Amino acid sequence: MKQAKVSNNVIRRLPRYLRKLDELKAAGVDRISSGELGRQMGLTSSQIRQDFSCFGEFGQQGYGYNVTGLRAEIASILGMNRDFSVILVGVGNIGRAMIENFCFEQYGFHLIAAYDVRPEVVGTDISGIRIHDISELHHVFETSKVDMAVLSVPKHIANQVARDLVDHGVKAIWNFTNVELNVSENEVIVENIHFSDSLLALGYYLSERIDAEANAAAKNAK
Amino acid sequence: MKQAKVSNNVIRRLPRYLRKLDELKAAGVDRISSGELGRQMGLTSSQIRQDFSCFGEFGQQGYGYNVTGLRAEIASILGMNRDFSVILVGVGNIGRAMIENFCFEQYGFHLIAAYDVRPEVVGTDISGIRIHDISELHHVFETSKVDMAVLSVPKHIANQVARDLVDHGVKAIWNFTNVELNVSENEVIVENIHFSDSLLALGYYLSERIDAEANAAAKNAK
DNA sequence: TAGATTGTTAATCGATTAACAATC
DNA sequence: TAGATTGTTAATCGATTAACAATC
Numbered sequence A, B: 001m002k003q004a005k006v007s008n009n010v011i012r013r014l015p016r017y018l019r020k021l022d023e024l025k026a027a028g029v030d031r032i033s034s035g036e037l038g039r040q041m042g043l044t045s046s047q048i049r050q051d052f053s054c055f056g057e058f059g060q061q062g063y064g065y066n067v068t069g070l071r072a073e074i075a076s077i078l079g080m081n082r083d084f085s086v087i088l089v090g091v092g093n094i095g096r097a098m099i100e101n102f103c104f105e106q107y108g109f110h111l112i113a114a115y116d117v118r119p120e121v122v123g124t125d126i127s128g129i130r131i132h133d134i135s136e137l138h139h140v141f142e143t144s145k146v147d148m149a150v151l152s153v154p155k156h157i158a159n160q161v162a163r164d165l166v167d168h169g170v171k172a173i174w175n176f177t178n179v180e181l182n183v184s185e186n187e188v189i190v191e192n193i194h195f196s197d198s199l200l201a202l203g204y205y206l207s208e209r210i211d212a213e214a215n216a217a218a219k220n221a222k
Numbered sequence C, D: 001t002a003g004a005t006t007g008t009t010a011a012t013c014g015a016t017t018a019a020c021a022a023t024c
Helices: A008-026 A034-041 A045-053 A067-077 A093-101 A134-143 A155-168 A195-221 B008-026 B034-041 B045-053 B067-077 B093-101 B134-143 B155-168 B195-221
Strands: A064-066 A084-089 A109-116 A129-133 A148-151 A172-175 A189-192 B064-066 B084-089 B109-116 B129-133 B148-151 B172-175 B189-192
Touching (some): A008 A034, A008 A067, A034 A045, A064 A067, A084 A093, A093 A109, A093 B093, A109 A134, A129 A134, A134 A155, A148 A155, A172 B195, A195 B008, A195 B189, B008 B034, B034 B045, B034 B064, B064 B067, B084 B093, B084 B134, B109 B134, B134 B155, B148 B155
Parallel strands (some): A084 A109, A084 A148, B084 B109, B084 B148, B172 B189
C-alpha cells in the first residue's frame, strides 16, 4: 500500500507541471498528451509519464490527461489543500516583502503572525499581520499548531532562532537567511532560498559563455 | 585543452563549498581533507574530490586542501572576480529589497542602475542607485556592457520585458517573476528564483511527514 | 621513512529514455 | 474498429561511490 519513495528530482518538477497546467487552463486547453506537454516544457514524454506514475494513474489511453483533473491531483500531492499555518520570524526587508506580497494562501499556507525584536516594528500590523516581540514566540505554539516558519532574521542569529523554533515544535523552516542551518533533518524539514547560491551559479554560466564568445572571436580574428 | 562539460549538479555544489570554506576560514582552520569536509557537509569524500578534479588539482597528497587557496580557486571558477555589471528592472517590493539589501559586490557583481514605470519612483535614488524610466533602457546598453539583469517586474509583463532585455543584448537574466520565460537558452542565460516552487516542494515534504506521523500514531493506538 | 590523503580509474547505483503491450 | 496514447518494463545513460596507485 505504501508508495515507493519518490525522488527529489520528481518532486522539484511537480511545481513546474502545476504552473504549466494553470497556464494551459487559462488558455482554455482542457486535455493534453504527455507528448505535447513534453514539447512545451522541454521534457520527454517518457519522463512525464514516469513522473505521474509515481503517484497514480491520471491519464487515459488514447486520450491523454485532463488538464483540470491532473492539476487537481498535483495540487493535492503538493499539499495545497491542507491549509498549513505559518509564522514569519524577522521582519526586515525581505520578511516585510514576503508579508506584503507573497500569496501564501494560493499555495495552501496561511500566515498567522510575525515576530521581530525591534521596538519600532513590534506591535504594528503589516498587511493585517500583527508583529509580536520574539519573546512571545512560545504563545503561538500553545494556542495553534504551527506547521512552518519563514526564517528571515539576520545571519548571525539564524541558527539560534532556528534551534528555538525546532524546540517549540515547528515542523518545517523556509530558510531565507543564506546560512546552512545546523538542525537535523529528522527533527525538521528545511527548505532553503539561497539567493547567493543562485547568483553564483549564474556567475559560473555567464563566465563560461563570455569565455566561449571571446574564444570564438579570437579564432575568427586569426 | 578544453575542459569537459561540468554537470549542473557539480556547479550547484560549488557555492555550498564556498560558504563552508568561508566558515572554516572564519573559524581559523587553514587546512582540511576531503574526508573532514565531507563529514561536515554531509557528502562523501569521493564526491568532493571528483567535484574539484573537474577544474584542476587543488589539493596535496597526505595534506589535504589549503582552505584559503581552495576558496580562491572556487571563487574564480564562479566568476566572482569578474565584476559583472547589473541592471535591475522592476522596483517593487522585491526589487527594492534587492537594491537595499543584497550585497551584489560580495559576489562579483555591481548594480549600475534600476528601471521602473511608476512616476513616483522614477527619478529617485535608492541606496545610491538611480531609478530610470523603463523607456530609457536602451541608453545603458549604449554606454556600458550589461552582463546581467535582475527581473522583478509584475508577472503579466515579465515575458515582454525579458524579450526587450535580450534584444538589447543582455547576457543573463536573474528571474524573480515566478514565470517561465520564453527566451531561448542560446540567446541568454536564465536563472530562476521561484519562491512558489520552493514552497510547494516544502509542502510536499511536510505533507509526507505529517502523514507518516499520523500513521505512526494510529498504529500505536491500536 | 611511514602515514595520510590526493587524483583517477573502475564499479555501482539511480535517473532518464526507449519500447511496447494494454486499452480507451 | 483503427488510431492514439497511456502505464510499465527494459535499456541506456550519467552521477555517485569505492578502490587504489601515486605522492606529499
